[in-house]
Amino acid sequence: MAEPATNPSPFSRYEFLIAWRYLRARKAEGGVSTMTWISLIGIALGVAALIATLAVRSGFRAEFVDTILGANAHTTVYMSPSSFTNELTGEVYTQPGTIADYAGMAKRLAAVPGVIRTAPVVKGQVMATADDRANVAEIFGVTDKDFARIPRIADPETSIGTIGDFDRGIAIGSGIARELGVGIGDRVRLIAPEGAQTAFGTTPRVNAYEVVYIFSAGRYDIDRTRIYMPLAEAQSYFNREGVADEIEVYVDDPENIADWSLPLMQAAGDGAQVWTWKDSSGSFLRALDIEDDVMFVILSVLVLIATMNITSGLIMLVKNKGRDIGILRTMGLTEGAVLRVFFLCGAFTGIIGTIAGVVIGVIFALNVDHIMSAVNMISGGGAWDPSVRGIYELPAKLRGVDIAKAVGLSLALSFIVTIFPARRAARMNPVEALRYE
Known part of the structure; x- marks a missing residue:
């Protein structure tokens, strides 16, 4: 007697192949749309901006602290x-x-x-x-x-x-x-x-x-x-x-x-008193920390807006692939398999956009001095005034934790916004999908 067929495990190889096939298909075949490209580019730019901003903020704080500790005592002891x-x-x-x-x-x-x-x-x-x-x-x-x-x-x-x-x-x-x-x-x-x-x-x-x-x-x-x-x-x-x-x-x-x-x-x-370097500069450092949090929230909203375009692109993809969904369901694919296929379509967009954003952001952070020099040349000088900012140049410090925060945020948002259109595709009635084909 033949062994009964068993359902393949979630995220099997064929699910990845189908999702990748849909993304590579020509627009005339219902494949990658303009909205998908917009979402991919938007995610890349949002992640790059987030990484570059965090690197500059980290570099500015590190340079500011280094100039304080390099020319001043860590603390002073004086008499009342x-x-x-x-x-x-x-x-x-x-x-x-x-x-x-x-x-x-x-x-x-x-x-x-x-x-x-x-x-x-x-x-x-x-x-x-x-x-x-x-x-x-x-x-x-x-x-x-x-x-x-x-x-x-x-x-x-x-x-x-x-x-x-x-x-x-x-x-x-x-x-x-x-x-x-x-x-x-x-x-x-x-x-x-x-x-x-x-x-x-x-x-x-x-x-x-x-x-x-x-x-x-x-x-x-x-x-x-x-x-x-x-x-x-x-x-x-x-x-x-x-x-x-x-x-x-x-x-x-x-x-x-x-x-x-x-x-x-x-x-x-x-009668002895102490005055530490944080007592003299603590308010400025706290202001920097607050600005870091605010900038992260603001740029996170930009990444969210970019990832929302994934939803629009997937909804269009699901509409164009209605006939394919009906055929796949009649061939035995479960609702979960269809959901995972279209989830992978959106996830691929988020992953590719995130990788591109990391590359752009790292390149920007590593070349921020040259970029600022170009801005100074274009603006005629004065783009970075040391009398206002205290230090002579705009530093950048790439930290693994900052890159991880940007990558984690982008991927999490990309995966979350993909769930809704993927569930819509999974719940599509195969009879209704094939009725007019």
């Missing part, structure tokens, strides 16, 4: 300000806190687990002038050893001058050098409002220093305002003899800098 009352006038004055035993405090902070290094710093605001040009600047007084260990500042590829000459002059940002029109060997006058105490009051302190080093930290605001000075000279210039304003602390995991706040305050002693 003190107040005193003038006995004659009764007015209350507040003095910024200073650190007298800064060497001992720096040693205690360096002993905290996870701390890489510490550096005492003297800070102050000055007016920098050269000839008839002037610019406001912030002075950082550091030791020679600490200055040579600042990654973005002590970079020989982006700097001019010899870092070993730091002990006999000052180091200035490339933005200040450009605005003052000075170079290596020129002298810059620094004017501090709080200078020497005289019988007539406080007179501004004016000193001239030789420029021995010009750096570019990669951040417009830093290069335009920052000047480094030897620690001993800064102490003398700002009347901070024997004290420091704060201790800069560098840790091995700056992304989790909050974990060190309490241990550092305990090691520093009573």
Whole structure:
């Protein structure tokens, strides 16, 4: 006796062959329609835009964080300000806190687990002038050893001058050098409002220093305002003899800098406070995260609109293939088999469009610098203003998780919108389909 026939397993080879045959058929035979091509191109462009946008946003954030951590301390430890009352006038004055035993405090902070290094710093605001040009600047007084260990500042590829000459002059940002029109060997006058105490009051302190080093930290605001000075000279210039304003602390995991706040305050002693790099830039980073989520949602809507065209194309395909569906049903194909055939037709469109979108998006992300250069050339420059965005170029960072998110979203939407027309084809009555044939 012959064995009874068994139904083939779902998504068998013949289902793929039929679906691929329908997609490859000429339009006159009821095959691939204009709507299918529109949906495929739309999905490709939507996925490419999503990948490129996520890559640029990731690159911008990584570059922004790198410029912060490469030119600034991960956290600073300072003393709380003190107040005193003038006995004659009764007015209350507040003095910024200073650190007298800064060497001992720096040693205690360096002993905290996870701390890489510490550096005492003297800070102050000055007016920098050269000839008839002037610019406001912030002075950082550091030791020679600490200055040579600042990654973005002590970079020989982006700097001019010899870092070993730091002990006999000052180091200035490339933005200040450009605005003052000075170079290596020129002298810059620094004017501090709080200078020497005289019988007539406080007179501004004016000193001239030789420029021995010009750096570019990669951040417009830093290069335009920052000047480094030897620690001993800064102490003398700002009347901070024997004290420091704060201790800069560098840790091995700056992304989790909050974990060190309490241990550092305990090691520093009573009255110590900490200010992390996330405290100063946290609002901007949170804004970037919010923008990332919003951009993903907006571009997801574009991908959804593109995938909806698959529904239109499949509905037209089902209508044109009504006779074929009737014949297949009379030959023994089940409703599930017909559903899977037309589901595969839509899935193929989504998969091909997604693959094309990934290729286009990756190519765009890898060549974003050249694209921005072309945009700058066409627009006459100014398409990327570092004074507004803080960094000098538009970076892109391809991450596997971003590509996976774009691919997963596109495929999920493509598969979901395919179900409705595929079910319509499966429920078609074969008698009605063949009645007028």
